[in-house]
Amino acid sequence: MSQNIVVLPGDGVGPEVTEAAIQVLIAVAEKFDFSLTFESHDFGGAAIDACGEPLPDETLSACKAADAIFLGAVGGPKWGVHTKRPEAGLLGLRSALNLFANLRPVKLHPALAAHSPLKEERVKGVDILIVRELTGGLYFGEKKREADKASDLCEYSKFEIIRAARVAFEAARRRRGHVTSIDKANVLETSRLWRETVTALHEKDYGDVELRHELVDSAAMKLITNPGSYDVVLTENLFGDILSDECSVLAGSIGLLGSASLGAGTQGLYEPIHGSAPDIAGKNIANPLGAIASVAMLLRHSLGEEDAAKTIEKAIYTMLDEGMRSRDLGGDLMCDQMADAVIGWL
Ligand code: NAD
Ligand code: IPM
Numbered sequence: 519m520s521q522n523i524v525v526l527p528g529d530g531v532g533p534e535v536t537e538a539a540i541q542v543l544i545a546v547a548e549k550f551d552f553s554l555t556f557e558s559h560d561f562g563g564a565a566i567d568a569c570g571e572p573l574p575d576e577t578l579s580a581c582k583a584a585d586a587i588f589l590g591a592v593g594g595p596k597w598g599v600h601t602k603r604p605e606a607g608l609l610g611l612r613s614a615l616n617l618f619a620n621l622r623p624v625k626l627h628p629a630l631a632a633h634s635p636l637k638e639e640r641v642k643g644v645d646i647l648i649v650r651e652l653t654g655g656l657y658f659g660e661k662k663r664e665a666d667k668a669s670d671l672c673e674y675s676k677f678e679i680i681r682a683a684r685v686a687f688e689a690a691r692r693r694r695g696h697v698t699s700i701d702k703a704n705v706l707e708t709s710r711l712w713r714e715t716v717t718a719l720h721e722k723d724y725g726d727v728e729l730r731h732e733l734v735d736s737a738a739m740k741l742i743t744n745p746g747s748y749d750v751v752l753t754e755n756l757f758g759d760i761l762s763d764e765c766s767v768l769a770g771s772i773g774l775l776g777s778a779s780l781g782a783g784t785q786g787l788y789e790p791i792h793g794s795a796p797d798i799a800g801k802n803i804a805n806p807l808g809a810i811a812s813v814a815m816l817l818r819h820s821l822g823e824e825d826a827a828k829t830i831e832k833a834i835y836t837m838l839d840e841g842m843r844s845r846d847l848g849g850d851l852m853c854d855q856m857a858d859a860v861i862g863w864l
């Protein structure tokens with residue numbers, strides 16, 4: 519039986535990095551002898567241009583029916599920040615599919631330690647999993663706009679906090695057994711509920727996992743000064759968005775990081791954490807490794823193909839070991855050549 523993957527290339531470098539990663543998926547499927555079908559759909563700015571909506575009904579129906587969804591990136595200066603903006607399509611999709619937990623692994627490849635803007639001894643051994651709550655908080659609260667006044671409501675329910683926290687505790691059990699929950703409980707009511715709820719869940723079900731709470735401002739500093747002290751980071755939607763871009767420099771480049779957005783079942787949405795990178799779009803110079811790492815996560819979480827996922831991760835590891843680098847990592851390999859190098863090491 520063939521598994522159905524909906525591909526949403528999106529905007530900017532999105533089409534380049536998704537094409538590169540799909541070549542890797544095709545090669546790995548051949549190697550492990552499983553069958554995949556790919557269906558591409560309009561999404562984001564490209565969909566606004568085609569039919570006036572960032573998330574057309576037909577795209578949403580295809581995503582609902584898919585085994586997994588693979589997205590490049592959306593947005594760009596062409597579409598600005600108006601109501602019908604590409605980013606609204608992405609939020610609509612996360613919400614419609616109830617993808618409440620976003621996993622963003624940040625792992626430093628030893629060969630890239632010298633490439634980090636931080637001192638080598640600080641970043642050595644960095645291996646963090648960010649679990650970002652993805653369908654609540656400021657992103658989805660009521661929005662109001664008057665001529666010279668605006669507001670975004672930040673709301674969280676216990677239910678939303680518990681389901682995201684469970685993902686973090688379960689992941690910690692499979693890793694080094696430590697969760698840092700990041701909030702702003704000294705100021706925000708939602709953060710006080712967050713802290714109380716995570717603490718209660720920890721006491722009830724996860725006593726074997728170590729839990730620490732940190733305030734987001736000092737955590738933003740500690741993630742840079744002492745990144746080795748983090749295993750799983752659990753946080754709410756906006757903090758997770760900001761901290762994950764910050765953490766990408768620990769790994770060497772934002773172009774390296776993949777992500778999985780998961781709900782209650784096996785279906786998921788997989789995307790690199792970077793955006794459409796309008797400054798380098800259309801030049802075949804984007805780093806596709808974040809997209810390729812995302813398809814490895816897709817194989818693992820949605821298709822149950824753990825061996826194929828590991829094989830891709832090992833190939834990424836080996837090609838970096840061999841010194842193959844895209845421009846963001848100080849090399850000269852083009853986007854498609856990076857994918858070819860991964861395929862060569864599969
Ligand atoms: P960005 O992540 O697109 O780019 C930030 C910087 O990182 C740029 O200098 C860019 O060239 C570089 N970069 C990003 N991806 C790279 C890659 N694969 N290889 C090499 N360098 C890479 O962030 P931005 O410029 O703030 O946002 C641009 C647009 O993307 C905005 O419209 C934003 O809303 C959107 N965005 C979309 C997503 C998504 O689709 N998931 C995520 C973030 C931002
Ligand atoms: C991300 C992006 C999105 C977010 C935007 C494009 C809506 O920055 O996936 O990190 O803020 O979640």
Ligand code: MN
Nearest residue numbers: 759760763791
């Ligand atoms: Mn972001």
